[in-house]
Each structure stands twice: as C-alpha cells, then as structure tokens.
Amino acid sequence: MNLYKNFYVMNAMSTRAERKQKIVLPSTPFFTLGIAAGIAVIPISNALKKTDATNIQVVSPNALSMLLNDLYIVLSVSLLAILLGIVCAFYLEEWLPKTNWVRRFIESHVAVLTGIPSVLYGILAISIFLSYAGTLKVINGAPAAQDTGARPFQRHTTLFLGEGLIFILMVMPVTIKTTQEALRSVATPVREAAYALGASQWQVLTRHVVPIAFTRMLAAGCRAMARAFATAALLIGTYIWHYTAETDGMSSRFLLFLGAALFLSVCSSTLVEIHASIYNSDSA
Amino acid sequence: MLSEKEQSILSIRNLNIWYGDKQILNSLSFDIQQQQVTAFIGPTNSGKSTLVRCINRLNDFVPNFKSTGEILFKGTLLGASTDTTALRKQIGMVFRKPTLFRCSIYENVAYGARISGASRSTSLDGIVEKNLRKIGLWSEVENILDETPEQLSTGQQQLLCVARALVVEPEVLIFDEPCGELDPIETVKIERLVRDLADDYTLIFATNKRRQAARVSDVAGFLYSGELVEFGATERLFTNPQDNRTEQYVTGRLG
Numbered sequence: 001m002n003l004y005k006n007f008y009v010m011n012a013m014s015t016r017a018e019r020k021q022k023i024v025l026p027s028t029p030f031f032t033l034g035i036a037a038g039i040a041v042i043p044i045s046n047a048l049k050k051t052d053a054t055n056i057q058v059v060s061p062n063a064l065s066m067l068l069n070d071l072y073i074v075l076s077v078s079l080l081a082i083l084l085g086i087v088c089a090f091y092l093e094e095w096l097p098k099t100n101w102v103r104r105f106i107e108s109h110v111a112v113l114t115g116i117p118s119v120l121y122g123i124l125a126i127s128i129f130l131s132y133a134g135t136l137k138v139i140n141g142a143p144a145a146q147d148t149g150a151r152p153f154q155r156h157t158t159l160f161l162g163e164g165l166i167f168i169l170m171v172m173p174v175t176i177k178t179t180q181e182a183l184r185s186v187a188t189p190v191r192e193a194a195y196a197l198g199a200s201q202w203q204v205l206t207r208h209v210v211p212i213a214f215t216r217m218l219a220a221g222c223r224a225m226a227r228a229f230a231t232a233a234l235l236i237g238t239y240i241w242h243y244t245a246e247t248d249g250m251s252s253r254f255l256l257f258l259g260a261a262l263f264l265s266v267c268s269s270t271l272v273e274i275h276a277s278i279y280n281s282d283s284a
Numbered sequence: 285m286l287s288e289k290e291q292s293i294l295s296i297r298n299l300n301i302w303y304g305d306k307q308i309l310n311s312l313s314f315d316i317q318q319q320q321v322t323a324f325i326g327p328t329n330s331g332k333s334t335l336v337r338c339i340n341r342l343n344d345f346v347p348n349f350k351s352t353g354e355i356l357f358k359g360t361l362l363g364a365s366t367d368t369t370a371l372r373k374q375i376g377m378v379f380r381k382p383t384l385f386r387c388s389i390y391e392n393v394a395y396g397a398r399i400s401g402a403s404r405s406t407s408l409d410g411i412v413e414k415n416l417r418k419i420g421l422w423s424e425v426e427n428i429l430d431e432t433p434e435q436l437s438t439g440q441q442q443l444l445c446v447a448r449a450l451v452v453e454p455e456v457l458i459f460d461e462p463c464g465e466l467d468p469i470e471t472v473k474i475e476r477l478v479r480d481l482a483d484d485y486t487l488i489f490a491t492n493k494r495r496q497a498a499r500v501s502d503v504a505g506f507l508y509s510g511e512l513v514e515f516g517a518t519e520r521l522f523t524n525p526q527d528n529r530t531e532q533y534v535t536g537r538l539g
Contacts, residue, residue, distance in 0.1 A: 189381060196376065198369055
C-alpha cells in the first residue's frame with residue numbers, strides 16, 4: 001500500500017526532466033554493467049574450462065617471491081587507485097552540480113561497483129590469470145628446473161597488469177564513495193562563512209574542506225585497501241596452488257596456500273580495524 | 285534627485301527568485317543608500333535570508349536556484365561573469381549562528397588578511413588589534429589570542445565574527461539575524477555595534493524582531509511571503525504604515 005502510494009506520488013509530480021533524474025540515470029548501470037558482464041562471461045568461462053586441460057607447470061618460483069610480487073602489485077596499484085579515486089571524488093563533489101548528468105551517471109555506476117562482492121572480482125582476475133598462464137609458457141620458455149631462482153619483480157608482467165586493472169576497478173569506486181561522504185561531512189556553514197569572507201574555491205578546499213575531511217579520507221583509503229587485500233588473498237592462493245611443483249607434495253602446497261591467504265586476510269581485517277578506529281575518533 | 289542616485293550603492297530591480305519550482309521572492313525593487321542601516325523585517329520564511337544572500341551571491345551554491353532581474357552594485361550589473369570572490373570581499377556577511385573556524389582567535393580574525401596574501405610580518409598584529417578594538421572585544425581576548433574561540437560566549441563569538449568580516453575591509457556588511465541565538469544583553473551589544481558601524485559602512489540587517497529593526501535601522505523594508513510590501517524610512521514605516529499588512533505586522537497582529 002505504501003509502495004503504491006509512493007509510486008503514485010512520484011508519477012503525479014514527474015515531469016520529463018524529473019523522470020530522467022529519478023529513473024533513467026540511476027538505472028543505467030543495470031544496462032552498461034550488464035552488457036559488460038555479458039561480454040566478460042565468454043573469456044571467463046573459456047579460461048576456467050582450460051584449467052584441467054592445460055596442466056601448466058611453466059615456472060616454479062618460490063612462494064615467497066609470489067607473495068612479494070602480489071603485495072607489491074596490491075600496494076602500488078591500490079595507492080594509485082586511491083589517489084585517482086580521491087581526485088575523482090573531489091571533482092564530482094566540489095565542481096559538478098548535484099543535478100549534472102555526468103555526476104549522476106558516474107555516481108550510480110560507483111554505487112553498483114561498490115556493491116559487487118570481491119569474490120566476483122577475484123574470479124575475473126583468476127580467469128585473466130588462467131588465460132595468460134598458457135602463453136607464459138611461450139614467453140618464458142624455460143624449463144621449470146632451471147627457473148627456481150627468486151626474481152620477484154621481473155616475471156608475469158602481463159599477468160599482474162591484468163590483476164592491477166582488477167584492483168583499480170575494485171578500489172576506485174570504494175574510494176570515490178567514501179571520499180564523497182567525507183567531503184559531504186564538512187558542514188555548509190563553515191564553507192559559507194569562508195566564501196562570505198572572499199575566499200576562493202581553492203582556498204576553501206585547502207584551508208577548510210581538506211583539513212576537516214582528511215581523517216575520513218584516510219579511513220576511506222584503509223577501507224579500499226582492505227578490499228584489495230581480501231581479493232589478493234584469493235588470488236595468491238590460486239597462484240601458489242597453480243605454480244608450486246607437484247613434487248612439493250599436497251600437504252605443503254595446501255599449507256602455503258593457507259598461510260598466504262591467512263596473511264593477506266589478516267592484513268585486510270587489520271586495515272578494517274584501523275578504518276573503524278580512525279572513523280570513531282573523528283566523529284567523537 | 286541626481287545626488288540621491290549617486291549615493292545609492294546597491295540597486296535591485298525586479299528581482300525574482302525560485303528554488304526549483306517554488307518562487308521565494310516576487311519582483312522586488314529598491315535602492316540601498318550609502319552609510320545607512322537598511323533593515324528587512326518579516327515573519328519566518330518571508331525570504332529575508334534569501335534576499336540578503338543574493339546580494340553577496342551566496343545563493344549561487346544552492347542547487348536549483350534560479351533568478352531574474354537586476355542587481356546593481358556601485359553601478360555595475362552583477363551577472364554570471366562577475367568575480368564573486370572580489371564581490372564578497374566588498375560585501376561582508378555575519379550569519380545567524382557564529383561560525384568560527386577551527387583555529388585560534390588570532391587566526392580567525394586574521395583570516396581575511398591571510399587569504400588576501402598577508403603574512404604575519406606585515407602588520408597582521410596591528411590589523412587584528414585594530415579590529416578587535418573597533419568591536420570592543422580587545423580587552424576580553426587580549427590574553428587568550430592563541431587559544432580556540434570555543435571558550436567564548438555566543439555573543440563574544442558573534443562579535444568575533446563581525447571583527448573577522450571587518451578585516452576584509454568591506455563597504456557593505458550584511459547581518460542575517462545576528463541576534464537569533466543571543467541573550468538580551470549580548471543583543472544590546474550587537475545593536476550598539478551596528479549603530480556605531482553605520483558611520484563607516486553600509487549595513488543591511490535582516491531580522492524577525494520588529495522592535496529591533498525599529499531600534500537599529502534608518503530605512504526598513506517589510507517582506508511578506510516573498511513580496512516587498514513596503515519600503516521606506518524606518519520612522520515612517522513604524523508610525524505611519526501605508527499598507528494594511530505592514531500595520532498589522534508592526535502592531536503585532538500578523539506574523
């Protein structure tokens with residue numbers, strides 16, 4: 001009954017422009033992301049099918065180098081994505097008016113992308129990994145026995161590039177959303193008081209908005225990193241499972257898998273804790 | 285007649301304002317003379333704040349804000365290409381609630397000079413002292429300049445806001461219900477200050493206390509649901525109102 005009533009009210013007041021604001025723009029992610037997911041399904045399913053067919057034992061770098069490689073990627077890419085996300089949030093929140101369609105378009109996509117569970121991104125990353133793992137054999141070309149040396153940052157460039165892209169896709173929406181919330185938490189009277197004294201937009205940003213919102217932005221960064229680490233745990237497990245030689249034995253492979261995943265999960269939950277404590281100390 | 289025209293610092297012609305589809309102000313026209321206190325009275329939601337915020341263009345930040353008509357400041361038409369930052373340096377504003385920044389009393393007062401590029405060496409101390417003396421707060425805060433303004437009373441904070449606005453050296457100063465949160469003693473201080481400042485500045489004063497407007501202003505305008513019902517010398521408006529609604533409001537039977 002209530003739903004019906006709301007619908008009725010909405011219909012009664014909706015002009016063409018309002019319909020665009022309230023219905024059309026917020027529902028665009030349904031189509032764009034739906035099409036993207038539809039296109040992505042084919043390579044993903046192909047890649048996942050290949051797993052047992054190609055028994056790839058290209059190289060067997062040690063687990064530590066894999067872990068370092070992964071940490072390196074997670075840290076560098078998420079830092080980049082966080083910076084990009086913050087810049088993007090500033091642009092959306094401080095420069096574009098609320099009714100601007102670009103802003104509505106991006107915001108609705110960001111909302112949907114933050115809602116996607118990190119496991120799904122993990123599957124996407126694994127499928128990229130698996131589709132490139134076959135070609136690695138050709139690129140590297142070296143027999144497994146000769147390539148056990150630890151060269152952490154040289155190998156698997158393409159592979160980690162794919163992983164990096166996934167991390168950007170994961171980290172940026174979270175950063176944009178939380179930073180926007182941080183910026184919104186800066187009270188309007190403070191901004192108005194500064195503007196009324198003849199401060200320029202840049203001065204208001206640097207002297208008031210950023211100092212006030214800084215702790216919350218820091219918390220936003222932690223939150224986004226935690227998300228990246230959670231997916232990294234999934235990925236590193238798969239890599240280790242895939243790369244360590246059969247000869248290592250089932251139990252040691254399993255232990256490595258478990259150890260690495262646990263380590264990254266702990267990183268992730270610590271970041272969430274830090275996020276919570278920053279957030280609480282700021283609002284207190 | 286010509287000399288009168290020259291003196292009017294602010295002219296508003298046929299000003300209409302909408303928030304979305306709701307019309308807030310309905311074809312307002314009036315002139316504000318230099319070195320006078322112009323008060324706008326009217327009940328809540330009559331559009332006083334909207335009107336005064338139009339003058340220093342703070343309404344630009346309101347989404348769905350629409351306006352038609354002309355605002356002339358010192359003979360220049362304010363439009364989309366106006367440098368609002370420079371304009372707001374000439375037209376200061378004091379809000380209903382004292383909004384001081386999260387820094388020391390000294391830095392709060394010096395803010396206006398700082399954003400114009402002054403550093404501590406360039407007689408910033410002198411500017412701060414001069415303006416605090418002008419509003420009569422110097423003796424009270426002399427020893428606590430480096431502390432946060434939170435320990436001050438609301439009235440002192442409001443006075444500090446006035447000092448902060450004066451540092452920018454504006455020509456026009458807008459007071460948007462400055463005594464809305466103050467007790468009677470603090471209100472008297474602000475009112476006395478407003479009278480003193482009228483010697484050097486053009487003041488615009490929005491209030492919903494009719495007696496207050498009668499005390500502080502030279503010229504008054506009565507706003508009622510977005511319409512400027514009457515505009516003229518305060519004494520005449522309060523003793524001999526032309527419009528029925530003005531009479532009802534002034535005598536306390538309306539609003």
